[in-house]
Amino acid sequence: MHNEMLHHPAIPVPLRNFLRSHGQPLPAPLAELETSARDRDVPIIPHETVDYFQTWFRQVHPTSVLELGTAIGFSALLFSHLMGSQGKVSTIERAPTMIDHARANLAQYDHHHQITMLTGDATDILSTLTDTYDVAFMDSAKAQYIHQLPAVLARVKVGGTVFIDDVLQGGTVFSPETEIPHRLKGIHRNLRQLLDSVFAEPDLTATLIPLGDGLLMMTKNADKAYHF
Numbered sequence: 001m002h003n004e005m006l007h008h009p010a011i012p013v014p015l016r017n018f019l020r021s022h023g024q025p026l027p028a029p030l031a032e033l034e035t036s037a038r039d040r041d042v043p044i045i046p047h048e049t050v051d052y053f054q055t056w057f058r059q060v061h062p063t064s065v066l067e068l069g070t071a072i073g074f075s076a077l078l079f080s081h082l083m084g085s086q087g088k089v090s091t092i093e094r095a096p097t098m099i100d101h102a103r104a105n106l107a108q109y110d111h112h113h114q115i116t117m118l119t120g121d122a123t124d125i126l127s128t129l130t131d132t133y134d135v136a137f138m139d140s141a142k143a144q145y146i147h148q149l150p151a152v153l154a155r156v157k158v159g160g161t162v163f164i165d166d167v168l169q170g171g172t173v174f175s176p177e178t179e180i181p182h183r184l185k186g187i188h189r190n191l192r193q194l195l196d197s198v199f200a201e202p203d204l205t206a207t208l209i210p211l212g213d214g215l216l217m218m219t220k221n222a223d224k225a226y227h228f
């Protein structure tokens with residue numbers, strides 16, 4: 001589960017280090033969970049992205065999040081903390097070991113039962129959902145983002161926001177495909193298609209935030225079925 005791309009940050013290392021050491025502190029349980037995940041190389045969102053979410057959630061005040069990729073539940077717990085006791089998170093995870101860890105963490109820290117974990121493959125589970133959300137956070141299998149995005153957008157309110165993490169492949173997503181190692185060509189192609197499609201879609205307002213390995217952010221502007 002090691003994310004080699006996190007060692008190639010999109011921003012200069014001194015700037016990344018500044019952001020990692022000067023952000024707003026997390027409450028003790030979340031800070032401990034973050035430290036223990038990093039110590040064990042569990043692939044949670046990088047700290048500069050944690051800080052970005054701390055700022056953004058306090059400006060926008062969303063009350064519901066759909067997450068793809070729970071891992072041990074760190075970002076789901078972060079979102080519920082940032083939304084306050086009225087906030088709700090539905091989070092999807094398929095890996096049995098992660099599900100066990102997340103269940104233990106949610107039992108310990110999700111005091112107000114704000115988080116619902118849905119277990120199974122995200123593509124299958126998306127087709128069963130009926131609620132709509134203020135925010136979707138896609139943080140699962142990068143090659144699947146382009147295929148899952150239409151179903152995710154269908155579950156987001158008009159005016160709502162989709163964040164997609166780790167879209168830059170250490171900046172190589174803009175390199176010619178001939179320079180990409182064979183084992184990474186599929187991910188490269190799908191991420192490139194994702195970026196091109198999202199920025200070309202007139203009913204999405206998109207930007208790319210160079211934090212971690214790149215955080216793609218878009219606002220859903222129309223009540224329609226999106227196709228890419």
Ligand SMILES: C[S@@+](CC[C@H](N)C(=O)[O-])C[C@H]1O[C@@H](n2cnc3c(N)ncnc32)[C@H](O)[C@@H]1O
Nearest residue numbers: 044045069071074075093094095121122140141
């Ligand atoms: C980067 S981690 C998520 C980290 C988490 N969002 C955090 O920051 O605390 C990605 C997770 O997505 C899960 N995953 C990958 N593909 C998936 C899929 N198709 N359906 C459900 N979960 C998936 C992996 O098992 C892994 O635990």
